Every structure is written in C-alpha cells, then in structure tokens.
Amino acid sequence: MTDLYLHRWGDPSAPPVLMLHGFPEYGGAWAGVAAHLPDRHCIAPDQRGYGQSPVPGGVESYRIKPLVADIAALIEDLGAPVPVVAHDWGAAVGYALAMRRPELVSTLIVVNGVHPGPFQRELARGGVQAEASAYIEYLRDPGAEARLSAEDFAGLRRLFAAKMDMSWLTGPVLDAYLTEWSRPGVLTGMLNWYRASPLRVARPGEPLDLPAMPVEAGRVAVPHLVIWGEDDTALLPVCLEGLDAYCPDLTIRRLPGADHWICHQKPAELARLIAEWLTFRGL
Numbered sequence: 001m002t003d004l005y006l007h008r009w010g011d012p013s014a015p016p017v018l019m020l021h022g023f024p025e026y027g028g029a030w031a032g033v034a035a036h037l038p039d040r041h042c043i044a045p046d047q048r049g050y051g052q053s054p055v056p057g058g059v060e061s062y063r064i065k066p067l068v069a070d071i072a073a074l075i076e077d078l079g080a081p082v083p084v085v086a087h088d089w090g091a092a093v094g095y096a097l098a099m100r101r102p103e104l105v106s107t108l109i110v111v112n113g114v115h116p117g118p119f120q121r122e123l124a125r126g127g128v129q130a131e132a133s134a135y136i137e138y139l140r141d142p143g144a145e146a147r148l149s150a151e152d153f154a155g156l157r158r159l160f161a162a163k164m165d166m167s168w169l170t171g172p173v174l175d176a177y178l179t180e181w182s183r184p185g186v187l188t189g190m191l192n193w194y195r196a197s198p199l200r201v202a203r204p205g206e207p208l209d210l211p212a213m214p215v216e217a218g219r220v221a222v223p224h225l226v227i228w229g230e231d232d233t234a235l236l237p238v239c240l241e242g243l244d245a246y247c248p249d250l251t252i253r254r255l256p257g258a259d260h261w262i263c264h265q266k267p268a269e270l271a272r273l274i275a276e277w278l279t280f281r282g283l
Contacts, residue, residue, distance in 0.1 A: 003053070005027070016042075017040045018045075018078070018083065019086070020087070021088070026046045028051070029087075032263065032264060045066065049186065050190060052185055057185075062195070063196045072101050072104055082105070084097065102222050111228075112232050117212065117243075126204050128238065134236075135162075140233070148191075162234070164261060167263070213246075219247075233259065255270070
C-alpha cells in the first residue's frame with residue numbers, strides 16, 4: 001500500500017492513466033490535461049517530497065530505487081498494468097519503472113522528459129545541454145532552499161520562468177503552487193531529487209569521460225511515445241538522438257509553440273495526442 005497523496009479526475013470506473021509530475025510541480029499540475037481526457041480515470045500522485053505526500057529525511061531517500069518503489073506500489077494497488085504519462089523528473093521515474101518493472105507499464109508516454117542514457121551522454125559532452133543544465137549544481141547547493149524561498153519563492157519562480165513562457169503561472173494557479181511549496185520540508189524534499197541523482201554535468205567545453213549507458217541496461221521494451229514541446233530551453237532535442245537504440249517501439253510527436261511547460265500551455269493538444277496513442281494501442 002502506498003501513502004502518496006493522489007489527485008484524481010474522471011470516472012473511477014474508467015480506464016486508468018497514471019500521471020507523474022516533475023520539478024517544481026505537484027500532482028495537480030495535470031489538471032488541465034486531465035480535463036481533456038473525459039473517458040479516462042486520471043490519477044496523479046504528489047511524488048515523495050512534494051505536495052501532500054510524505055517528505056522522508058535524508059538525501060538517500062530520493063534515489064531512484066525508492067522513487068520507483070513508490071510508483072510500483074501505487075500501480076499494484078490500482079491493478080497493473082497501466083499507461084504511464086510522465087513529465088520532466090516524472091520521466092526519470094517513468095523510464096526507470098519501464099526498465100525495471102515493465103510488467104506494470106502498458107505504455108510509456110513521456111512529455112518533455114529524457115531517458116538517462118542520452119541525457120547523461122549530452123551532459124558529459126559539455127555542450128549545449130550541459131550549459132542548459134548548469135542549474136542542477138545550483139539546486140544541489142546546501143544554500144538552495146534559502147535562495148529559492150526568499151521573498152515568497154521569487155527565486156524558484158525565476159527558475160521556473162528562465163527563457164520560457166510562464167503566463168499560465170498566475171492567479172489561483174500561482175496561489176496553489178505557493179501553498180504546495182510552503183508545506184513543511186517540501187522544498188528540501190524537492191531539491192533532494194537533484195542531490196540524490198548520480199547525473200554528472202560537465203562544465204561547458206570541458207567534457208567528462210564517462211562510459212555510455214549499456215543498451216540492455218536502459219532498454220524500454222514497452223510501447224513508447226515521446227511528446228516534445230519544440231521551444232523547450234531546459235531539455236534540448238539533442239537528448240532525443242539515439243533514443244531509439246534503447247526504445248525499439250518508439251514514436252516521437254513534436255508540438256510547435258510549446259516549451260517545457262507544455263502541460264499548461266497546450267493541455268488540449270497534449271490530451272489529444274495521449275488519447276490517440278492509447279486508442280491506437282488498444283488501451
């Protein structure tokens with residue numbers, strides 16, 4: 001039994017879809033997309049360290065093994081397997097789940113998220129993705145909580161908005177985010193995902209000599225759809241190169257006019273692509 005807090009939309013008797021959020025969001029981030037999936041029971045947990053879910057202490061509590069165990073337990077409670085839709089850090093959990101527990105995932109739909117193989121390759125090269133991901137070390141710093149939370153989370157909001165359209169983060173939506181970020185211990189829990197990650201980021205122009213992730217270790221055998229907002233400046237399309245080596249049943253759909261926050265910018269279009277994929281796969 002999992003104790004993650006769950007956001008739910010739709011008829012509980014409808015076919016389920018599990019939705020995994022990223023940083024610095026929470027399960028409620030999927031509300032707009034779920035509203036356009038009326039024939040599905042959409043379930044979005046606040047992942048550990050976020051929102052109303054438990055915030056365990058210690059960086060080790062946020063390594064990929066316990067993160068995947070949380071979601072595996074949830075799917076087992078729901079009755080496996082289920083379609084998994086995942087964004088940003090949620091995609092890291094979704095990919096690991098599909099690699100380690102493929103019997104729980106009927107299909108994996110990743111929305112502006114990255115597979116660890118191509119992502120670490122690009123971070124190690126010290127090129128454009130390493131430059132775009134330099135903020136990772138900033139978030140790992142022990143002083144990150146103080147910097148990000150000051151002045152009503154102004155630092156976190158600036159990070160959210162770096163070179164991207166944040167016109168959706170206003171009014172009641174912003175109020176909801178401020179409420180979630182303000183819960184005791186949550187900001188540290190969120191940042192501990194970065195601190196626990198083994199990802200290594202090269203300085204621009206100073207590549208790291210790291211071995212490539214073996215194809216079999218990173219294999220995603222389930223049907224896999226990637227939906228990509230083309231204007232993303234945090235995760236770059238170079239991270240899609242070579243993805244097919246790990247994912248033999250791969251389809252990529254690109255959405256112009258959307259960036260990393262595609263779930264908020266184009267919820268109807270995103271939901272349409274998800275629904276079409278699930279219908280095509282007979283799910």
